[in-house]
Amino acid sequence: MWKFIVRRLIITMPQIVVLSLFVFILASLMPGDALSGQIDPNISRDAIDEMRERLGMNDPWYIQYKDWVVGAVQGDFGDSFRFKMPVTDLIWGRIINTFWLSLVSVIFIYAIGLPLGIISGRYNDRLIDQVITGYTYLGFATPLFIFALVTLWVFGFHFGWFPTGGSVAPGLEPGSMEYILSKLHHLLLPGLSIALIGVVGTVQYLRSEIIDTKQKDFILLARAKGAPESRVYNRHIFRNSVLPIAAFFGYEITMLISGSVFVERIYSYPGMGNLFIESILLRDYSVVTALVLLFGLAAIIGALLSDIILSIVDPRIRIK
Amino acid sequence: MALLKVDDLKIHFPIRGGILNRKIDDVRAVDGVSFEVKQGETYGLVGESGSGKTTTGKAIMGLNNITSGDIYFEGTHLNAKKGKKVDVRRDVQMIFQDPYSSLNPRKRVLDIIAEPFRNYEKMTKKEEMFKVQELLEKVGLSSDSVYKYPHEFSGGQRQRIGVARAIALKPKLIIADEPVSALDVSVQAQVLNFLQDIQKDLNLTILFIAHDLGVIKHMCNRIGIMYRGRFVEEGLRDDIFNDPQHIYTKRLVAAIPDVDPRRREEHQSFRAQVKEEYEQSFNDYFDENGLAHSLKPVTDTHKVALPERG
Amino acid sequence: MSNKNNAQEVEETVDFDKFDKSPSGFKIFWKELLKDKLALFSLIFLVLITAFVFGISWILDQDEIVTVDLFAIYEPPSSEFWLGTDYGGRDIFGQLIIGTRNSLLIGILVTVMSGFIGIVFGVVAGYFGGHIDNVMMRIVDFFMVLPNLMIIIVFVAIVPKYSVWSFSLVMTAFLWMGIARLIRSRALQEKELDYVQASRTLGSSHTKIIFTQVLPNITSLIVVTMTLNLAANIGLESGLSFLGFGFPEDTPSLGTLLGYATNPQTLEFRWWIWVPAAVLILILMLAVRNVGEALKRAADARQRRA
Numbered sequence: 001m002w003k004f005i006v007r008r009l010i011i012t013m014p015q016i017v018v019l020s021l022f023v024f025i026l027a028s029l030m031p032g033d034a035l036s037g038q039i040d041p042n043i044s045r046d047a048i049d050e051m052r053e054r055l056g057m058n059d060p061w062y063i064q065y066k067d068w069v070v071g072a073v074q075g076d077f078g079d080s081f082r083f084k085m086p087v088t089d090l091i092w093g094r095i096i097n098t099f100w101l102s103l104v105s106v107i108f109i110y111a112i113g114l115p116l117g118i119i120s121g122r123y124n125d126r127l128i129d130q131v132i133t134g135y136t137y138l139g140f141a142t143p144l145f146i147f148a149l150v151t152l153w154v155f156g157f158h159f160g161w162f163p164t165g166g167s168v169a170p171g172l173e174p175g176s177m178e179y180i181l182s183k184l185h186h187l188l189l190p191g192l193s194i195a196l197i198g199v200v201g202t203v204q205y206l207r208s209e210i211i212d213t214k215q216k217d218f219i220l221l222a223r224a225k226g227a228p229e230s231r232v233y234n235r236h237i238f239r240n241s242v243l244p245i246a247a248f249f250g251y252e253i254t255m256l257i258s259g260s261v262f263v264e265r266i267y268s269y270p271g272m273g274n275l276f277i278e279s280i281l282l283r284d285y286s287v288v289t290a291l292v293l294l295f296g297l298a299a300i301i302g303a304l305l306s307d308i309i310l311s312i313v314d315p316r317i318r319i320k
Numbered sequence: 321m322a323l324l325k326v327d328d329l330k331i332h333f334p335i336r337g338g339i340l341n342r343k344i345d346d347v348r349a350v351d352g353v354s355f356e357v358k359q360g361e362t363y364g365l366v367g368e369s370g371s372g373k374t375t376t377g378k379a380i381m382g383l384n385n386i387t388s389g390d391i392y393f394e395g396t397h398l399n400a401k402k403g404k405k406v407d408v409r410r411d412v413q414m415i416f417q418d419p420y421s422s423l424n425p426r427k428r429v430l431d432i433i434a435e436p437f438r439n440y441e442k443m444t445k446k447e448e449m450f451k452v453q454e455l456l457e458k459v460g461l462s463s464d465s466v467y468k469y470p471h472e473f474s475g476g477q478r479q480r481i482g483v484a485r486a487i488a489l490k491p492k493l494i495i496a497d498e499p500v501s502a503l504d505v506s507v508q509a510q511v512l513n514f515l516q517d518i519q520k521d522l523n524l525t526i527l528f529i530a531h532d533l534g535v536i537k538h539m540c541n542r543i544g545i546m547y548r549g550r551f552v553e554e555g556l557r558d559d560i561f562n563d564p565q566h567i568y569t570k571r572l573v574a575a576i577p578d579v580d581p582r583r584r585e586e587h588q589s590f591r592a593q594v595k596e597e598y599e600q601s602f603n604d605y606f607d608e609n610g611l612a613h614s615l616k617p618v619t620d621t622h623k624v625a626l627p628e629r630g
Numbered sequence: 631m632s633n634k635n636n637a638q639e640v641e642e643t644v645d646f647d648k649f650d651k652s653p654s655g656f657k658i659f660w661k662e663l664l665k666d667k668l669a670l671f672s673l674i675f676l677v678l679i680t681a682f683v684f685g686i687s688w689i690l691d692q693d694e695i696v697t698v699d700l701f702a703i704y705e706p707p708s709s710e711f712w713l714g715t716d717y718g719g720r721d722i723f724g725q726l727i728i729g730t731r732n733s734l735l736i737g738i739l740v741t742v743m744s745g746f747i748g749i750v751f752g753v754v755a756g757y758f759g760g761h762i763d764n765v766m767m768r769i770v771d772f773f774m775v776l777p778n779l780m781i782i783i784v785f786v787a788i789v790p791k792y793s794v795w796s797f798s799l800v801m802t803a804f805l806w807m808g809i810a811r812l813i814r815s816r817a818l819q820e821k822e823l824d825y826v827q828a829s830r831t832l833g834s835s836h837t838k839i840i841f842t843q844v845l846p847n848i849t850s851l852i853v854v855t856m857t858l859n860l861a862a863n864i865g866l867e868s869g870l871s872f873l874g875f876g877f878p879e880d881t882p883s884l885g886t887l888l889g890y891a892t893n894p895q896t897l898e899f900r901w902w903i904w905v906p907a908a909v910l911i912l913i914l915m916l917a918v919r920n921v922g923e924a925l926k927r928a929a930d931a932r933q934r935r936a
């Protein structure tokens with residue numbers, strides 16, 4: 001197993017390097033540079049050129065790349081020219097918000113997905129399974145952004161049960177109980193939206209996995225031995241079908257990232273996804289570059305985590 | 321001159337592993353095999369599964385990469401590294417083991433059998449159709465079958481289609497890779513006899529690969545016995561079946577079932593005796609790695625893998 | 631019997647052209663589709679809506695629809711504007727028609743282009759295997775792990791001379807990996823079958839084997855995947871247009887109409903602008919998926935029979 005993990009880690013390194021190169025190229029394709037937003041238009045061309053020279057913008061690309069990577073590793077992504085503040089500071093506040101949103105979504109996904117999947121698989125082809133299958137059928141075809149719009153419309157605007165924007169009610173003191181509750185209140189609807197759509201894959205996977213496992217010989221043996229049905233499910237089927245779900249967590253990160261862009265936009269939630277769209281619209285490219293890099297890193301690390309968890313849970317995949 | 325000459329053929333497959341997926345070892349599928357097949361004969365290559373017989377056959381066809389050694393067909397060096405690649409596919413053809421997977425399920429019989437024509441000969445549709453029907457009749461299938469699909473045929477019939485395809489270009493050598501082992505016993509004899517007829521008809525040379533000694537005895541003039549990538553014994557049919565020298569061959573021959581029920585007991589004790597001998601003298605016949613020694617001639621036609629001292 | 635005679639006889643009895651092409655699995659697909667009422671209904675619906683949308687938009691003047699009319703801002707549905715108007719006084723119904731057409735068009739375009747790249751990539755990697763496969767799959771892995779939605783958005787934002795074509799190219803560039811992986815694993819299995827080796831021994835070239843032997847055997851997988859991808863791509867396109875990174879301004883898509891709902895006033899009080907588009911996207915995706923799932927079942931059934 002350690003061999004597999006080490007090997008998997010070694011594969012991750014070039015992935016990160018290629019990602020950084022890719023983002024660097026992307027950044028150099030973007031119009032303007034760090035100076036275009038800052039410079040006083042009255043300054044002469046010569047002075048600008050001199051400044052560029054000093055900032056190393058006339059260096060060959062690999063030196064620029066090296067400087068950029070060194071900066072990125074130290075958390076220096078330059079300044080946002082719209083917000084006139086370091087990109088890192090700007091992003092930091094948003095990361096925390098997105099983290100909470102993702103956490104709530106993941107909790108909901110497992111809290112909804114596990115029972116639905118298990119029930120659907122255990123009682124397959126009964127009424128309850130048909131209801132759940134119907135839900136996954138609809139959920140699979142529904143784009144997240146439409147679903148989020150509808151939930152916002154119905155529960156946010158029409159019934160007014162939930163706030164329709166922001167991450168916390170204004171005027172509350174950070175750390176107080178009200179503050180935390182308000183945050184949660186703001187998180188519930190967007191988190192649920194992501195979860196209700198994102199859960200579909202998990203439910204479908206669990207259902208077919210359990211139906212598959214049910215007919216395997218070792219389950220028949222367990223039944224033949226006289227193990228009670230609950231024990232068959234809790235011990236045998238659970239171990240074989242449900243544990244691999246844990247490994248999906250890392251892959252979900254990619255889903256959560258793209259989900260957050262839509263949902264944060266719709267709920268005007270101040271997270272990274274919303275910041276990303278704002279920055280693109282404002283042509284604030286230093287922020288965009290940093291965000292793409294962070295999203296990419298998150299996805300790579302998510303896939304890494306998933307593979308490692310999977311290798312612990314399911315020894316078969318280590319063979320390859 | 322031999323039609324086919326295989327000289328010290330070695331085929332090793334790498335085993336990859338470790339953290340960087342480097343090559344850490346080899347599987348020596350074929351490990352120094354030499355033999356000759358003469359024009360017109362049926363040469364049998366026998367061995368248990370994993371002994372490298374199929375790998376040898378596929379290497380001759382150019383389907384496997386050769387690690388070292390040489391293959392000559394009619395004196396032409398087939399695996400010469402330099403110079404242009406010699407295409408002997410016209411003259412060497414193959415019959416595959418599995419009649420189910422060796423015919424493309426999406427192709428009609430016409431397309432399957434005409435494939436070599438389309439690659440090597442410029443024929444009009446009419447000529448092609450005529451040729452295909454002729455071939456079908458030759459292998460004992462109705463010429464109406466041209467528009468059928470493989471799944472409409474039984475295993476034995478499919479194998480006949482495979483044979484028709486293999487003899488389409490009138491090759492000189494056919495490599496038959498366990499052509500009947502996937503078939504019902506009842507159909508096996510049919511296909512074997514018909515292969516022999518075709519062989520006489522077309523003056524074919526056959527390299528017959530099989531694990532079933534009964535089938536080999538029925539088909540082959542000369543036989544080579546393989547064990548773990550090496551030859552243990554080679555000789556005429558009589559040499560092998562009446563005078564097996566190597567303990568491995570002895571055991572194989574002893575394992576052929578006897579149809580005479582009255583001699584069952586006798587046969588059983590003989591088998592037990594050979595088994596005992598095999599276990600006792602294993603180290604005399606195999607080297608420290610459990611591999612066969614190199615072949616030493618016993619008579620003009622008979623070679624056995626014995627240790628140096630003889 | 632002499633050869634000549636025989637050949638003549640063959641000519642007389644066989645109509646060559648009739649049998650020229652191998653009949654494909656479409657007959658079986660069709661049969662299976664007829665049995666599946668929901669899928670059949672979906673297919674009819676798709677055909678009708680496509681015909682309708684393309685027919686009407688041919689008559690409708692797109693420029694007229696996207697022209698701002700300040701006297702008719704935010705009109706609710708009426709006999710003049712069946713589904714009301716948007717903030718620029720533009721007819722929603724007309725935009726819905728043109729939007730559906732555009733969404734369908736780009737969905738099909740992107741599916742075909744990404745499918746083509748993915749199939750070629752996957753079949754080459756799977757067929758040749760070994761080092762080629764290794765290198766090609768590392769490329770796929772890399773693309774898979776990228777945050778594709780973001781990168782598409784970035785490209786859409788920075789591509790100069792932005793047009794429908796560049797939009798579909800950008801989408802294609804980041805959507806071919808899934809099908810490549812799928813096709814590759816099937817090609818890997820397929821090439822192990824003896825018929826591929828047999829073709830080699832019969833003198834067929836690698837290219838010929840790939841296109842005439844291996845590909846026909848995985849067509850059902852390709853058809854099924856492409857259909858399901860079409861649904862996903864329509865969804866993605868409308869999502870991008872919703873965020874404002876889809877079609878250019880003057881070319882409305884279904885997502886553009888939904889994009890108006892980012893304005894809370896529109897979302898809450900002017901449902902006629904965005905609800906029809908939302909419903910239409912949902913129905914379109916369901917219908918395409920129904921057809922895709924039916925094809926999948928048909929393909930599985932065929933596999934069982936073979």
